[in-house]
Amino acid sequence: MRTPAAASDALPRPLLSALACDSAWSQQARAALAATDEKLSRRFDDVERIDHVLALRARAVDQLLREAWRRCMAQDVGLSLFAVGGYGRGELFPHSDVDVLVLGDPQAQQRGHEALARCLALVWDVGLKLSHAVRSPQECTEAAADQTVLTALIEARPLMASEVARKALAAAVSPDKVWPPREFFAIKREEMALRHARFGDTSDNLEPDIKDGPGGLRDLHTLGWMALRTFGVRDLEPLVGIGQLGPDEAIALARERRALGRLRYGLHLMAGRPEERLRFDYQKTLAARLGYVDAPGSLAVEQMMQGFYRSAAVVRQISDRLLQRFEEQFEGEPVPRALDQAFELRRNYLAASSPQWPREIGDVFALFATWAGQPKISGLHSQTARALAEALPGLKPYTDASAQQRAQFMALMRAPRAVDTLTRMARLGVLGQWLPAFALVSGRMQFDLFHVYTVDQHTLMVLRNLAVFSSGRADERFSIAHEVWPRLRKPELLLLAGLFHDIAKGRGGDHSELGASDARAFCEAHGLKASDTSLVTWLVEQHLRMSVTAQKQDIADPEVIHRFATVIGDREHLDYLYLLTCADIAGTSPKLWNAWKDRLLADLYFATRRVLREGLEQPMAVEQCVAEGREATCALMLQQGFDADTIARQFAEMPDEGFMRFRPEQLAWQAAALVDVRHGQTLVKVRHIDGEARAMEVFVHSPDRDGLFAAILATLDRLGFGIHQARVLMGPHGTVFDTFEILPADTYASADTATVAETLRRALAGPLDQVRVSQRTVPRQLRHFRFPPRFEFGTTLDGRHTVLELVAPDRPGLLAQVAQVLRGQRLRVHEARIATFGERAEDVFHLSDEADRPLSGQARDALRDALRAQLETAV
Structure with missing residues (x-):
């Protein structure tokens, strides 16, 4: 009986020879690519421009693909090779997919099937993560009905393709055949909004996504795709020449693109795979690789993350302006509608009437005052937003401002929509310019799992919670806040305390004390009365007191309550501190605030209020607390239908201490449950x-x-x-x-x-x-x-x-x-x-x-x- 031939023995000798050659070539190419990656890694560590490093890697892969194509494909096969997607842009990160399109009519596809399979196998053996599609021009048109496919194809770059093939592909995906510019813009803007929503519409996450998160690289790519489809330019910089983008905006976007690109390249190197999230697993080591070092009050990783958050914020700000300009490109120049002598509406966007606006910080405050009075407008017009950004570095901080300008700011703080105004000022950079200490904490994160927001975003969350309290509507999350708020003598003082309570984070030392010093200087400069200044300063210095007392001490102990009340001093300080504490805890993490903390703080509030009412000089005795607890619990049980003898008998079986430590409704629940227990x-x-x-x-x-x-x-x-x-x-x-x-x-x-x-x-x-x-x-x-x-x-x-x-x-x-x-x-x-x-x-x-x-x-x-x-x- 014949022994079956081995698989290799069944192949023709010329093919065996070709496979052996392919194997040797793949090994050589793999080694060459690894050496290139190692060299590029060193150049990356030497802080070479990331654009150059990305282009060099794309060029190395170009050369490898061309060599594999020439080895396998006949010149007259009728197929062409294009780089598409991010690879088509000429950007290739260490572990990004290599996306290619093989273009040819169906007959050419059939003729070159085996050769193409051999070519792809060669590339895969090298270790490249190749993703390919084989289509005719007509099939490209049909596939481009999916806008994600079109997005990849419009960035096509010929690798092994004639001019005829290049023109055929361009014609196949041209706007007159699929996705006209206006429709493409609309679908891409919707896609961006949905993508942002997946990340909670914020880049300030503990483990942000550099690529797809808000303000990430994908936002820049999306703007590029829109520009390419609308104006036919392959980069954002040419938009300057046609008036769609300011030179300063183009410079800022290029700077942040390089910053984000460097983060992503380093992250790929650290992870050894296509990781796009700045996970805790890599943050510290990546910060060290990028050259950050610990400083007093600021860890290296915190500095790196602050850089990312600031980059993302700039990308989002300029993206919003550019999207608005694209929209106007399709809708036409709006007809202005005057609001007053200084401002007007352009397609429901607030705009400054004068091209010379703003001349000084008071003009900016006037803009925000007008904005606060127009709650239904869509936002700030892009030209005005750009004018503001250009003028920002020259605007005076509060320390150098006039008394009138400081009065304008305080008028905004006292206005009905003060929190909305502060939020807008923060996002547009005005608040950080007026109050330089706020600029220092912009984008500042703390490397822990407790603070899920950057310091500036946490501050805005606290202010937003205070706005909820001020609405006068009951909120189930905060059981008594809406009742306490109306007692505030001057609500703007609480907003100032919320603004300053964490402003000294990262400086080293006690941030409460440092922040209190900042708050005092600010209040005095703005002409606040001494008593108001003292209250704001005290709130900033003591903003952790109530939280620590409630969560770490026994607030059922009369001595604890008396000591806390002694620090508080009076009902006004208690009201302000209670509201600030609730807003602070709830603004630290969505998971941190719950009914238990709400009840705990409310219990401490009421117990302290009682001590303040009855006088600090007469602390309540334990016996009195127990007696009052028994009396209140007895009243509840009587209402529930229990007779006096049953209640007395049951109370005798319960510890006296419980009547001091539990609320009456808890004690009534326990006592009722124990009635029939032997x-x-x-x-x-x-x-x-x-x-x-x-x-x-x-x-x-x-x-x-x-x-x-x-x-x-x-x-x-x-x-x-x-x-x-x-x-x-x-x-x-x-x-x-x-x-x-x-x-x-x-x-x-x-x-x-x-x-x-x-x-x-x-x-x-x-x-x-x-x-x-x-x-x-x-x-x-x-x-x-x-x-x-x-x-x-x-x-x-x-x-x-x-x-x-x-x-x-x-x-x-x-x-x-x-x-x-x-x-x-x-x-x-x-x-x-x-x-x-x-x-x-x-x-x-x-x-x-x-x-x-x-x-x-x-x-x-x-x-x-x-x-x-x-x-x-x-x-």
């Missing part, structure tokens, strides 16, 4: 927290057992919940009254209260030592923010318990793991306050030993060692 039974009740559909309150009443607290936390963690607050109270007969406020931390967390209650009930019915903490991997983002855990010990004001303050990198199941350590040390937890700030967990525990005594020095050391061993263990 001694020795375990009760688990779960309900949704008002105003927050996702948040839940969990109440566990049970005979005390070792490991109960840890078992509850481990079970809630397995259910996918994070704990925001825990209170553990000891009741009569060795029972515990544990209350937890929880929020979903994972997508699989159930929204059904019955499911949560039943799962927890089953877990507590069995041996508690079998309830284990689930082991989960640390999310990608958290891995880049590791730091050694810190432990601080203290004692509660009454001296009964030890206070442990824990600051550690956050990770899934952290609190449950801490609880397991506390259990292993045989410690009792009386209260836990849980706060997570991005990647940082800052938790506070009130602890005692088994005899309810504060921890000894030896016990503290043992606990610290056990916690460090647990938390430093890799997950």
